[in-house]
Amino acid sequence: xxxxxxxxxxxxxxxxxxxxxxxxxxxxxxxxxxxxxxxxxxxxxxxxxxxxxxxxxxxxxxxxxxxxxxxxxxxxxxxxxxxxxxxxxxxxxxxxxxxxxxxxxxxxxxxxxxxxxxxxxxxxxxxxxxxxxxxxxxxxxxxxxxxxxxxxxxxxxxxxxxxxxxxxxxxxxxxxxxxxxxxxxxxxxxxxxxxxxxxxxxxxxxxxxxxxxxxxxxxxxxxxxxxxxxxxxxxxxxxxxxxxxxxxxxxxxxxxxxxxxxxxxxxxxxxxxxxxxxxxxxxxxxxxxxxxxxxxxxxxxxxxxxxxxxxxxxxxxxxxxxxxxxxxxxxxxxxxxxxxxxxxxxxxxxxxxxxxxxxxxxxxxxxxxxxxxxxxxxxxxxxxxxxxxxxxxxxxxxxxxxxxxxxxxxxxxxxxxxxxxxxxxxxxxxxxxxxxxxxxxxxxxxxxxxxxxxxxxxxxxxxxxxxxxxxxxxxxxxxxxxxxxxxxxxxxxxxxxxxxxxxxxxxxxxxxxxxxxxxxxxxxxxxxxxxxxxxxxxxxxxxxxxxxxxxxxxxxxxxxxxxxxxxxxxxxxxxxxxxxxxxxxxxxxxxxxxxxxxxxxxxxxxxxxxxxxxxxxxxxxxxxxxxxxxxxxxxxxxxxxxxxxxxxxxxxxxxxxxxxx
Numbered sequence: 001x002x003x004x005x006x007x008x009x010x011x012x013x014x015x016x017x018x019x020x021x022x023x024x025x026x027x028x029x030x031x032x033x034x035x036x037x038x039x040x041x042x043x044x045x046x047x048x049x050x051x052x053x054x055x056x057x058x059x060x061x062x063x064x065x066x067x068x069x070x071x072x073x074x075x076x077x078x079x080x081x082x083x084x085x086x087x088x089x090x091x092x093x094x095x096x097x098x099x100x101x102x103x104x105x106x107x108x109x110x111x112x113x114x115x116x117x118x119x120x121x122x123x124x125x126x127x128x129x130x131x132x133x134x135x136x137x138x139x140x141x142x143x144x145x146x147x148x149x150x151x152x153x154x155x156x157x158x159x160x161x162x163x164x165x166x167x168x169x170x171x172x173x174x175x176x177x178x179x180x181x182x183x184x185x186x187x188x189x190x191x192x193x194x195x196x197x198x199x200x201x202x203x204x205x206x207x208x209x210x211x212x213x214x215x216x217x218x219x220x221x222x223x224x225x226x227x228x229x230x231x232x233x234x235x236x237x238x239x240x241x242x243x244x245x246x247x248x249x250x251x252x253x254x255x256x257x258x259x260x261x262x263x264x265x266x267x268x269x270x271x272x273x274x275x276x277x278x279x280x281x282x283x284x285x286x287x288x289x290x291x292x293x294x295x296x297x298x299x300x301x302x303x304x305x306x307x308x309x310x311x312x313x314x315x316x317x318x319x320x321x322x323x324x325x326x327x328x329x330x331x332x333x334x335x336x337x338x339x340x341x342x343x344x345x346x347x348x349x350x351x352x353x354x355x356x357x358x359x360x361x362x363x364x365x366x367x368x369x370x371x372x373x374x375x376x377x378x379x380x381x382x383x384x385x386x387x388x389x390x391x392x393x394x395x396x397x398x399x400x401x402x403x404x405x406x407x408x409x410x411x412x413x414x415x416x417x418x419x420x421x422x423x424x425x426x427x428x429x430x431x432x433x434x435x436x437x438x439x440x441x442x443x444x445x446x447x448x449x450x451x452x453x454x455x456x457x458x459x460x461x462x463x464x465x466x467x468x469x470x471x472x473x474x475x476x477x478x479x480x481x482x483x484x485x486x487x488x489x490x491x492x493x494x495x496x497x498x499x500x501x502x503x504x505x506x507x508x509x510x511x512x513x514x515x516x517x518x519x520x521x522x523x524x525x526x527x528x529x530x531x532x533x534x535x536x537x538x539x540x541x542x543x544x545x546x547x548x549x550x551x552x553x554x555x556x557x558x559x560x561x562x563x564x565x566x567x568x569x570x571x572x573x574x575x576x577x578x579x580x581x582x583x584x585x586x587x588x589x590x591x592x593x594x595x596x597x598x599x600x601x602x603x604x605x606x607x608x609x610x611x612x613x614x615x616x617x618x619x620x621x622x623x624x625x626x627x628x629x630x631x632x633x634x635x636x637x638x639x640x641x642x643x644x645x646x647x648x649x650x651x652x653x654x655x656x657x658x659x660x661x
Contacts (some may be wrong), residue, residue: 044078053204070129090122112175160207209572251274316385495507541562541564
């Protein structure tokens with residue numbers, strides 16, 4: 001007679017709860033079979049993107065095309081049967097179904113026949129890209145209105161003689177009742193869903209480009225995404241949390257780069273309080289050093305009056321920012337940033353400032369709101385303005401929805417399928433040792449420090465407003481944005497003061513953390529991976545933040561293949577330096593490959609001319625065997641569930657838990 005297993009009270013409590021989901025031996029056994037089958041499917045495709053910086057059109061094209069994966073599948077299926085021009089048109093249709101259909105309709109003589117051919121091709125492609133998933137997973141992804149019909153078409157092959165009429169009748173009926181456009185759009189969305197199983201966005205969604213809010217809207221709809229916060233994301237998270245300093249920073253940056261569309265149109269934040277104050281306070285004062293950067297059509301369309309107002313607003317908010325930053329540095333000596341207190345170092349008589357023992361002439365000392373005896377105190381008018389602006393950020397429903405999503409899907413770093421993802425760096429000294437930070441009286445370095453950063457960043461948003469804990473959290477978000485050797489800033493200092501007021505560019509230097517030199521060494525990369533519990537031939541560090549200078553021959557692959565930098569210049573402002581328009585990374589069951597993209601010509605031209613982003617692929621790591629789900633993080637979780645269900649089966653057989661027939 002077999003000896004019965006003994007169970008702890010905790011195990012019995014858990015197994016009893018599990019039995020409510022699987023009340024019989026058959027139910028538990030069936031689920032074990034299902035899970036074991038899933039474990040043997042190929043690993044899903046992961047798509048890595050970084051540093052999109054508000055370039056919504058380029059981002060959405062990369063997202064829709066899955067960095068070329070959709071086009072690869074089209075060519076795989078149809079390269080021998082349809083010409084290249086038709087394959088290009090089919091790809092554009094998948095990327096932008098509604099817009100492309102509207103453009104094509106007037107050009108097509110026999111629209112019904114075109115619908116029939118196109119639906120056949122789209123369904124064949126959908127079948128190909130979804131074959132790695134279980135039928136159950138595909139079913140859950142189908143749009144409700146067409147779920148039943150789509151499932152029938154996906155799993156009914158028109159080539160089968162006894163099914164051919166059934167298949168063709170479904171297609172014909174869809175066309176006859178006028179549902180073809182909507183059905184085509186639904187199949188296109190299914191193809192894009194199936195082409196990539198999971199999206200990683202490795203930081204910096206915001207700033208520089210025009211519409212970060214459009215990017216955030218698309219991410220909210222994505223079926224599976226995680227985000228590693230970049231410094232520009234932290235900046236907006238802090239502004240939404242109510243940090244006056246980070247509100248001032250957002251506005252100073254946005255005005256400086258003439259990029260207020262996302263603030264005013266995207267998030268509905270009015271800048272009238274700032275414009276009224278700036279026009280009054282700086283009406284008779286020099287604002288030449290605060291002229292706004294204008295490019296392209298803006299340089300010709302903006303009037304002199306508008307330029308002057310923008311410069312006044314820029315100077316007004318920048319002076320407020322310098323004061324608020326000084327207050328933070330004075331409140332937090334543990335940040336070690338006393339050398340960044342510069343307003344009190346201005347010599348007004350000689351119009352100069354001494355920084356690091358070097359005296360620099362100042363181009364502007366005309367600061368009507370700065371009291372040299374008390375330079376970091378806001379005037380009552382400045383206080384009122386920044387309070388009004390901060391309230392607008394706090395009450396923007398759309399911004400708050402986006403920031404809640406950043407918190408729910410985001411983190412300082414993430415470990416996923418053997419890869420360590422973070423935006424900036426792991427702060428290190430020149431010897432390759434992890435830098436130590438003393439916060440709350442405790443020394444932290446490496447993983448422990450990043451874990452602390454993650455918790456403190458959440459404290460800024462989720463703690464009760466006006467409490468000391470929330471204020472500490474918001475101050476720490478500012479440290480993450482601009483603090484010395486912050487893990488997502490990664491530099492010794494941010495020289496906004498110098499760039500605005502000193503002509504000598506040698507004062508503008510922002511030395512990078514030693515990490516950005518040391519990461520060329522495979523041993524350093526291995527040490528970082530080990531710090532986060534990762535070892536093995538297929539473990540990597542993946543980060544962005546610092547554009548790769550491809551124009552100068554720099555490679556995005558560092559540390560002997562252990563580290564990949566995927567910031568190649570999505571932002572148009574960085575493209576002259578990088579020489580390309582961004583890197584993305586594709587990790588599927590067979591290989592890891594980096595894709596370099598050329599600049600995007602724009603959504604309208606892409607739709608009109610079937611233009612795809614020109615990309616080149618570097619397959620730099622091939623798997624020895626095709627990876628299965630059992631080898632992934634999801635597989636580990638499934639195995640734990642299988643183990644639990646096996647224990648439940650044993651408990652049923654032993655009588656420790658009763659079946660509920």
